[in-house]
Amino acid sequence: EIVLTQSPGTLSLSPGERATLSCRASQSVSSSYLAWYQQKPGQAPRLLLYGASSRATGIPDRFSGSGSGTDFTLTISRLEPEDFAVYYCQQYGSSPRTFGQGTKVEIK
């Protein structure tokens, strides 16, 4: 099983600041089958990025992803008020599919 470890657990930032979230895998993620999701309270998760760096439909370009192998990063270039939420990474290339434990981006 591929274990995904996200860091930090909580990120306290102000609107307009840059957010950098990390996702580290215990084994190489095949074909960069790595996705990022955003979840707000009371809502289902929403797909942000897939294939490590491809934005999903309708996702603004302030969200970007990078990485390969075992190290992946989600960057939000300038935080908007609606970006404060919990973010999860997920690998979908190996079974069982696994999620990271999440990073909460909160308003400082």
Added chain:
Amino acid sequence: QVQLQQWGAGLLKPSETLSLTCTVYGGSFSAYYWSWIRQPPGKGLEWIGEINHSGSTNYNPSLKSRVTISVDTSRNQFSLRLSSVTATDTAVYYCTRGGWGYKLDYWGQGTLVTVSS
């Protein structure tokens, strides 16, 4: 536009069987894997398992002995059964499009299932 609508019992007693069904509207049902994900209150996401249109399944080993995912292609539906539930199975359960080699791009609205005596 793809939409997933899920339903099922929200309150169970210990040892009962959880049963949820998800209907897919729009898009191609046969081209994808379809998955179930759960989220205990205040916790993270856990992958339960997936199925494709031909009935090929993959399950989380931690739940495999109690989980059955089935598909009804005539109705564009897939279903989850989880037997012998306990309080630790209390969670919001989501159906999603995607699975093996494909991101989870559409999600159902979620169903809170509470297990309590």
